[in-house]
Amino acid sequence: MTMTSKPVENGVNTEALVGARDALRDAPEAAEFTWRATNSWVEGTYSRSTVDGFAGLGQEHRHEQAFTLDTDHPQVFASQDRGATPVELVLAGLAGCLTAGVAAVAQMRGIQLHSVTSTVEGRMNVLGILGGDPEVRNGFDTVSVRFSIDADASPEDIEALVAQSQKRSAVFDVITNPTDVRVSVDA
Amino acid sequence: MHVTTVIIGAGHAGLAMSRRLTARSIDHVVLERGQVANSWRTERWDSLRLLTPNWHSRLPGAPYAGDDPDGFMTMPALASMISDYAEAVAAPVQTETTVTRVAPADGGYAVTTDRGPWTCESVVLASGAANVAAVPAMAQGASSSVAMVTPLTYRSPDQLDDRGVLVVGASASGVQLADEIQRSGRPVTLAAGEQVRVPRSYGGRDIFWWLEAAGLLDEGRDEVDDLVRARHIPSPQLIGTPERRSIDLSSLADLGVEVVGRLGSLRDGVAQFSGGLANTCRLADLKMQRLLDRFDDWARHNDLDLDDPPRRPEPIRRSGPAVLDLDLHRRGIRTIVWATGYRPDHSWLDVPVLDRRGRVRHDGGVVLDSPGLYLLGGNLLRSRRSSYLAGADADTLALADHLRDHLDRVRLDRSRRRHPLEVLALDRGRASTAAP
Numbered sequence: 353m354t355m356t357s358k359p360v361e362n363g364v365n366t367e368a369l370v371g372a373r374d375a376l377r378d379a380p381e382a383a384e385f386t387w388r389a390t391n392s393w394v395e396g397t398y399s400r401s402t403v404d405g406f407a408g409l410g411q412e413h414r415h416e417q418a419f420t421l422d423t424d425h426p427q428v429f430a431s432q433d434r435g436a437t438p439v440e441l442v443l444a445g446l447a448g449c450l451t452a453g454v455a456a457v458a459q460m461r462g463i464q465l466h467s468v469t470s471t472v473e474g475r476m477n478v479l480g481i482l483g484g485d486p487e488v489r490n491g492f493d494t495v496s497v498r499f500s501i502d503a504d505a506s507p508e509d510i511e512a513l514v515a516q517s518q519k520r521s522a523v524f525d526v527i528t529n530p531t532d533v534r535v536s537v538d539a
Numbered sequence: 540m541h542v543t544t545v546i547i548g549a550g551h552a553g554l555a556m557s558r559r560l561t562a563r564s565i566d567h568v569v570l571e572r573g574q575v576a577n578s579w580r581t582e583r584w585d586s587l588r589l590l591t592p593n594w595h596s597r598l599p600g601a602p603y604a605g606d607d608p609d610g611f612m613t614m615p616a617l618a619s620m621i622s623d624y625a626e627a628v629a630a631p632v633q634t635e636t637t638v639t640r641v642a643p644a645d646g647g648y649a650v651t652t653d654r655g656p657w658t659c660e661s662v663v664l665a666s667g668a669a670n671v672a673a674v675p676a677m678a679q680g681a682s683s684s685v686a687m688v689t690p691l692t693y694r695s696p697d698q699l700d701d702r703g704v705l706v707v708g709a710s711a712s713g714v715q716l717a718d719e720i721q722r723s724g725r726p727v728t729l730a731a732g733e734q735v736r737v738p739r740s741y742g743g744r745d746i747f748w749w750l751e752a753a754g755l756l757d758e759g760r761d762e763v764d765d766l767v768r769a770r771h772i773p774s775p776q777l778i779g780t781p782e783r784r785s786i787d788l789s790s791l792a793d794l795g796v797e798v799v800g801r802l803g804s805l806r807d808g809v810a811q812f813s814g815g816l817a818n819t820c821r822l823a824d825l826k827m828q829r830l831l832d833r834f835d836d837w838a839r840h841n842d843l844d845l846d847d848p849p850r851r852p853e854p855i856r857r858s859g860p861a862v863l864d865l866d867l868h869r870r871g872i873r874t875i876v877w878a879t880g881y882r883p884d885h886s887w888l889d890v891p892v893l894d895r896r897g898r899v900r901h902d903g904g905v906v907l908d909s910p911g912l913y914l915l916g917g918n919l920l921r922s923r924r925s926s927y928l929a930g931a932d933a934d935t936l937a938l939a940d941h942l943r944d945h946l947d948r949v950r951l952d953r954s955r956r957r958h959p960l961e962v963l964a965l966d967r968g969r970a971s972t973a974a975p
Contacts, residue, residue: 377767380895494860495814512825518818519733528814529803 364459382409389421397431398424443472443495446523450497453517463509466502473498495527542568543946545650546663547641549575549632551621552915553665555599555931557630559939565946569630570652572637576621578667583614585695586719588779590711591927595747598624599932609745611779638666642889646949647911660949661911661942664888664899668917669881678877680805685867686874690716693876696723700873703727705810705865707802709734710773713878714786718778720876721794728865728872729791730812732801735775736823739785741834742849746777747927753837756924760903763919770918773880774926788820788855799862811864820855827852883917904938911945913938 376383385408404418422435480488549571588611640651647660672689709731721727800813903921906912924930
């Protein structure tokens, strides 16, 4: 049991999350969310994605503001590096998701966090995407995440936070499991 | 035919309930589709033994009387123990009677069977929690050259093609079957998702000794954090063998089993596995260590004489890169064993008590919104002990009391519409039984 002299405050409203879990079990349709991004080609390998609205709880929602995410390829691929490489956005998504999970689980378990940093690396043989070797896949061979966490908890409890965060992470699931992806073209 | 209570299923739970009702002078019948202990006789693989030691596997009023209290019962031994119990408690069992429908009728229930109808005031569903193997829809993606079995249809390795086998699921059933099939010489690939790892024994005592001693099996359904989730946690990786060995992903890997992640998709004969295996292994290890910490705490507080501290299992060993996909045919896999869980079959239940997933809605076995209907069996029905054979003891005690009170209330309500003298007599009867 973690003993703390003052209430733990990681800035996560776990009461709301637990309340939502219980409420959504009784209203399963409301639990169906659709996340969405729009993208527009600018020039070359450079394009701009915008995330603005999403659907859930039976209605449409808007972010507080529209966020834009520029993606491009770096100069070693003969591009002009005007934004993150798309695969880097995937890594950033994984880090963001796992870290949010660490904070939420820590709050739930009464663990005060002081700092959470991580480095995500995806190893990739680019002969795959270049079409240079049919035996090489396009995506990452391996992805590694290295966390460094300062918190009022034992090393085992901190390790358990990170493990539980992976268990409940959407992006971890997206990356580790196959997903049915359907791409269509408007006539 | 009319009877006060119909118990559906003459397994250990139904018979324990029969004993409870007899003790309360509640007339009843136990309807059984086959013979007593039917599922244990006909829907279990040949080598299976109970996962709980004999001393733990007791029924109400019938502690283990054999000479091997620390052993694990084979299925024939268990079936004969349950049959003996049926005789000992003189359970009014009607065998070879399949219930085809239960529906509300006249404030009670109408039970239709293939051997005539019954009416009754209350019904106890004791037909088991593992009637149907829950096989995921993706099973359709296997090519037709691959044979598929479930733990309910599997008997022994001899029935399988002698080439490779993919076992899907690493709960108690999956790891035991992977172990047996690999030992038969068929190379096994085991797809493991979330797992619960526990050692068979710790500090020289069986895991169930510890769970009982530390009071973990007494944990009630209202004490667990998330009951829905807790009821769906996979069964612990255990095997009952005379040598009392542990079973886990490391022991299976030592035998040569190839352990891969959760099966994510199966399409055109190609299986894809999750890359999250390292984390599910880590979670299982962390949870096991927390459990053993609790045992250590308990031992300290109770001055238990132990090696200090008992040796703990090593973390699950993982070597080499994770296997993420397999072409089953090219890999020589000719059989898939779907050890992906079970569910009860309540398809004959014509009472609106199922949730959207088809599960009976109940509070500790008292079915909601259908007075007089009760449910036995399943994970964490009332407490953690409910998941095991021995759980029937306390569960039937509580539910039989509830059932009796329900009948008393119904009869009182009815009597109020009858002759005033009858009501008076009934009230007197209640008053005298209520006196200390």
